[in-house]
Amino acid sequence: DTEVTQTPKHLVMGMTNKKSLKCEQHMGHRAMYWYKQKAKKPPELMFVYSYEKLSINESVPSRFSPECPNSSLLNLHLHALQPEDSALYLCASSQAGQGLYSPLHFGNGTRLTVT
Amino acid sequence: EDQVTQSPEALRLQEGESSSLNCSYTVSGLRGLFWYRQDPGKGPEFLFTLYSAGEEKEKERLKATLTKKESFLHITAPKPEDSATYLCAVAGANNLFFGTGTRLTVIP
Numbered sequence: 001d002t003e004v005t006q007t008p009k010h011l012v013m014g015m016t017n018k019k020s021l022k023c024e025q026h027m028g029h030r031a032m033y034w035y036k037q038k039a040k041k042p043p044e045l046m047f048v049y050s051y052e053k054l055s056i057n058e059s060v061p062s063r064f065s066p067e068c069p070n071s072s073l074l075n076l077h078l079h080a081l082q083p084e085d086s087a088l089y090l091c092a093s094s095q096a097g098q099g100l101y102s103p104l105h106f107g108n109g110t111r112l113t114v115t
Numbered sequence: 116e117d118q119v120t121q122s123p124e125a126l127r128l129q130e131g132e133s134s135s136l137n138c139s140y141t142v143s144g145l146r147g148l149f150w151y152r153q154d155p156g157k158g159p160e161f162l163f164t165l166y167s168a169g170e171e172k173e174k175e176r177l178k179a180t181l182t183k184k185e186s187f188l189h190i191t192a193p194k195p196e197d198s199a200t201y202l203c204a205v206a207g208a209n210n211l212f213f214g215t216g217t218r219l220t221v222i223p
Contacts (some may be wrong), residue, residue: 040218042202042215043202045211090158092158100146100210101206102164103164104151104159104204105161106159108158109156
């Protein structure tokens with residue numbers, strides 16, 4: 001079982017909906033990440049939080065809004081998405097260092113479908 | 116320019132048939148090379164970290180090695196449960212780069 005828990009596992013939303021993805025880890029990691037993964041492609045970095053502060057935003061459209069309420073929780077708020085945003089959204093955590101020195105621990109993702 | 120290339124793209128092996136997956140990289144200031152395993156519909160699962168040329172790590176049927184230009188993931192006597200996509204990720208000075216993965220299928 002993964003130590004990074006993501007909910008929901010599946011989400012179908014219309015282009016006018018607002019929804020949120022949630023991620024929780026209890027490994028004491030101080031860096032948390034959102035990745036997007038399309039079928040048969042590697043994960044693409046979206047956001048990095050280090051010590052609960054946003055440290056990296058990879059030019060992600062504003063329809064994706066991250067939030068880190070505390071060191072264990074990470075949310076991704078979604079609104080006005082496009083069908084091309086359909087993908088597997090992965091949360092990950094690592095010891096501080098933005099994943100450059102220590103491995104990422106991934107959740108099993110939320111499979112998002114935008115209709 | 117920093118980049119990571121994995122080969123082959125896909126590999127089919129008979130059960131027990133050993134082979135190797137390759138991860139070639141060009142990065143300034145290597146900070147670490149990571150191997151992950153990903154099953155369909157799941158998140159990547161961490162396997163190994165290698166930090167310097169000459170380093171080797173082993174876990175069950177898997178062995179990872181590192182040179183200054185590439186890393187190999189050797190699979191000895193694979194079993195069907197080893198079927199997955201294996202991802203390599205290379206950490207440079209400021210970024211982590213994922214390869215496109217090798218999709219391994221082990222046939223009973």
